Amino acid sequence: MTEILRIEGLQKRFGGLVATDNVTLDVHTGEIHALIGPNGAGKSTLINQLCGELRQDAGVIHLAGRDISHMPAHERVDLGLGRTFQVTSLLEDFTVRENVGLAVQARDGGNFRVFDRVTARRSVWEETDHLLAGSLLNDRRDSRAADLSHGEKKQLELILALATQPRLLLLDEPMAGLGHVETQQMIETLSGLRGELSMLLVEHDMEAVFALADRISVLVYGQIIMTGTADEVRSDPRVREAYLGTEDA
Amino acid sequence: MRKLILPVLLIAIFALMPLIAELVGKNALMTLSARILMYAMAAASLNLILGYGGMVSFGHAAYFGVGAYVVGILYSHWMSEVPIFGLFPGSNQLLVTLPIAMIVSGLAALLIGALSLRTGGVQFIMITLAFAQMIFFLFVSLTAYGGEDGIIIRRANAVPGLNMRDKTTVYYVILVVAVLYFAWLWRVVNSSFGQVLKGIRQNERRMEAMGIATFRYKLYAFVLAGMGAGLAGALMANFLRFTSPDMMHWTKSGELIIMVILGGLGTFFGPILGAAAFLILEFYLADWTEHWQLGLGIILLLVVLFTKGGILGAVDRLKGGRQ
Amino acid sequence: MILILEQLLNGLQYGVMLFLLAAGLTLIFGIMGVINLAHGSLYMIGAFAGTWVATTTGSFWLGIPAGLIAAALVGFLVEATVIRKLYARDHLDQVLATFALILIFNQMIILIFGRQPIFTPLPEVFYGSIEIIPGLFYPPYRLLIIAVGLLVAVGLYFLINRTRVGMLVRAGSTNRDMVRALGVDVRLLYTVVFGLGALLAGLAGYMTGPILAVQVGMGEDILLATFVVVVIGGVGSIKGAFVAGIGLGVVDTMLRAFLPTILRGFMAPSDADAIGASVSSMGIFLLMAIVLLIRPKGLFAAGG
Incomplete structure (x- = not known):
């Protein structure tokens, strides 16, 4: 068992537009697999199909050997599929600690209890504080999520995803909109997680991709045109033409 | 400890109200106070889904009315000694009718919620309104239970050991039930479930990504809210000794929303203050002019356009607290 | 058979009325994103203003511009100050603010005109009935309403599909941000749309006058039915408003006309009438619930 994620023949159309065209892809257990491609290549559509927000027209998705193609989003989370959002999606009125606490509680269960006191769930809050202690947000724990900087929100996105204890983490452009320093911090945070879980990383920042990825797949017009190591991708003429070429020119 | 000041103060005021009413010789004050208690319960139950859960239900008066009708129908069958559907006997015992009212209105909310929660946004507002109107017309058509005229309940339900013919006794029974209800509600909003519900209001997509099947939680909240409104309606039927389809007219649903907003959406004590503000306003404005709704409309418009957070929000701002 | 045809015409007449109201409401919601509960108030204002002018001057026809202008003016005022x-x-917030407007308008009408219903005088040409097909006598005024409603539908069709304003309206109901991005004066567009909606509501109100009583609360009764039309038709869709308006008008009228008779077949007449009337009232809401469960966005949802 070396594949945490296997996608076969995934297909999605919006009217006449083919957003995902027969995509076949696998992510090895423990690897960081990057998915790159020009704007409009269908990366976000693919992520949304993997996590269950969008239903594919055809094809199958296996998570750790189980067919999850027709599962609702929340069940995929239970099976160990975590995600971050490209546009940060937080509980804006809650503090950082409440955000993380709820994510931990959601995984821990007992969410239908109406007679307990949420502040008294010791194991939940211990785990929350543990997660925060190892993060860049430790001294921001009592700030409202709405008051965080963009970079901090991106970090919180990541912590929320980790709180669900995913085996595979879908990262939808975690560096988007970050400054140089913040990008370095995010790269460090993600490298620190290497080996603990597998990641499928959608990212435009090539520096980050080359620094992190074990393998890279290139998505153009809804199709995977190649999968390989950083060097293979860099030297592939098709990729240069479709993607890098336009940037170099 | 400071947290306890407001509830203790509120209980004290409501407990002393019959005495005050007698002292100033204005019996209407006790009636007003009782109405505030019951509407506060109904508004608070709505606040659970509207304020804490972010579901704009425009048909909440339906459950209020269903609760009242359960009391009325049980009473009329108890009087006539004809079992309902030939199966269940009627009842005039408060300790029987209140739980049944909660169960029946909870079931109504379960059915309506399960269908309505598949939609969202404006469609949700409209479909909850539509179902409420259907229930309204259903009761209008029930000629066996008075149709448009409703049911007159000659005597308030009995409670062993209490003289329920005495209006003051009924008042204190309502007060006790209300206090119990709010204590229970306090537990709910501070529970694990309450936390999930608050999360759903802020960002449903995020909650799904945390592995929460949001539909079930919203439905659960919807049912709890329906039961709360049913309880309030059952008390109202006992207090007015009357029930009619008017109790579930769509404008009543609108009034419940107004109470929640006036007090402060998603705040615990907001619905109590909102119900009090609304009914006191009605009481005095209606005394002064038959066009009191004009004043109500203007005040409501100003509150919506120019304030944030209702009465509690204004208090917070005055204290220089959070904005 | 004649009876059914007659009721079909009645349904059509009610249906075009619903369409006149729903067309404005659906555009206001689709383009501006505002739920306007006070749309029924504009309908009421059109009816009262038109009827007042008609009774004072003795001319039914003068009431038409009066009703239209009054509704449009109030519409502009409401748009500029509240909407x-x-x-x-x-x-x-939208539901509450416009709910407040209903309370305000109702009381103002009571202050000015009182609670008693008033009646719109009908010109003599509309008295009696004419024979449309052998055996079917029908009041000409109702035929006029149907004609006006269909004319407005055709006019709106051309306005929406053939003019620049219409192009913006179509763009706006599918993608609000796109209109902004086009550099259009959105504020003006909104005012025009709201004014148009108010105008149609006023027209519907005044034309209903001779058939139903002009009284406080007339707006709310039809408002709920109008909302059902908008939601079933799909928010933002004029076509949806037309199809759903006519459809609901016919269904509602048919239920009211024939259900009590059918029920009399197996219950006491008084019960049959009461139950028939309320089940008919439930009919449109039941229909809406069913449509929404199958198509949560309505039949012709704009923008998918």
Whole structure:
């Protein structure tokens, strides 16, 4: 068992537009697999199909050997599929600690209890504080999520995803909109997680991709045109033409 | 400890109200106070889904009315000694009718919620309104239970050991039930479930990504809210000794929303203050002019356009607290 | 058979009325994103203003511009003072603010005209009935309403599909941000749309006058039915408003006309009438619930 994620023949159309065209892809257990491609290549559509927000027209998705193609989003989370959002999606009125606490509680269960006191769930809050202690947000724990900087929100996105204890983490452009320093911090945070879980990383920042990825797949017009190591991708003429070429020119 | 000041103060005021009413010789004050208690319960139950859960239900008066009708129908069958559907006997015992009212209105909310929660946004507002109107017309058509005229309940339900013919006794029974209800509600909003519900209001997509099947939680909240409104309606039927389809007219649903907003959406004590503000306003404005709704409309418009957070929000701002 | 045809015409007449109201409402919601509960008030204002002018001057025809102008003026006023503040608000604030407007308008009408219903005088040409097909006598005024409603539908069709304003309206109901991005004066567009909606509501109100009593509360009765039309038709879709308006008008009228008779077949007449009437009232809401369960966005949802 070396594949945490296997996608076969995934297909999605919006009217006449083919957003995902027969995509076949696998992510090895423990690897960081990057998915790159020009704007409009269908990366976000693919992520949304993997996590269950969008239903594919055809094809199958296996998570750790189980067919999850027709599962609702929340069940995929239970099976160990975590995600971050490209546009940060937080509980804006809650503090950082409440955000993380709820994510931990959601995984821990007992969410239908109406007679307990949420502040008294010791194991939940211990785990929350543990997660925060190892993060860049430790001294921001009592700030409202709405008051965080963009970079901090991106970090919180990541912590929320980790709180669900995913085996595979879908990262939808975690560096988007970050400054140089913040990008370095995010790269460090993600490298620190290497080996603990597998990641499928959608990212435009090539520096980050080359620094992190074990393998890279290139998505153009809804199709995977190649999968390989950083060097293979860099030297592939098709990729240069479709993607890098336009940037170099 | 400071947290306890407001509830203790509120209980004290409501407990002393019959005495005050007698002292100033204005019996209407006790009636007003009782109405505030019951509407506060109904508004608070709505606040659970509207304020804490972010579901704009425009048909909440339906459950209020269903609760009242359960009391009325049980009473009329108890009087006539004809079992309902030939199966269940009627009842005039408060300790029987209140739980049944909660169960029946909870079931109504379960059915309506399960269908309505598949939609969202404006469609949700409209479909909850539509179902409420259907229930309204259903009761209008029930000629066996008075149709448009409703049911007159000659005597308030009995409670062993209490003289329920005495209006003051009924008042204190309502007060006790209300206090119990709010204590229970306090537990709910501070529970694990309450936390999930608050999360759903802020960002449903995020909650799904945390592995929460949001539909079930919203439905659960919807049912709890329906039961709360049913309880309030059952008390109202006992207090007015009357029930009619008017109790579930769509404008009543609108009034419940107004109470929640006036007090402060998603705040615990907001619905109590909102119900009090609304009914006191009605009481005095209606005394002064038959066009009191004009004043109500203007005040409501100003509150919506120019304030944030209702009465509690204004208090917070005055204290220089959070904005 | 004649009876059914007659009721079909009645249904059509009610249906075009619903369409006149729903067309404005659906555009206001589709383009501006505002739920306007006070749309029924504009209908009421058109009816009262038109009827007042008609009775004072003795001319039914003068009532038409009066009703239209009054509704449009109040519409502009409401848009400029209240609705404009609600664009960026959530649905809850919109529901409440426009609910407040209903209370205000109802009381103002009571202050001016009292609670008693007033009646719109009908010109003599409309008295009696004419024989449309052998055996079917029908009041000409109702035929006029149907004609006016269909004319407005055709006019709106051309306005929406053939003019620049219409192009913006179509763009706006599918993608609000796109219109902004086009550099259009959105504020003006909103005012025009709201004014148009108010105009149609006023027209519907005044034309209903001779058939139903002009009284406080007339707006709310038809408002709920109009909302059902908008939601079933799909928010923002004029076509949906037309199809759903006519459809609901016919269904509602048919139920009211024939259900009590059918029920009399197996219950006491008084019960049959009461139950028939209320089940008919439930009919449109039941229909809406069914449609929404199958198509949560309505039949012709704009923008998918």
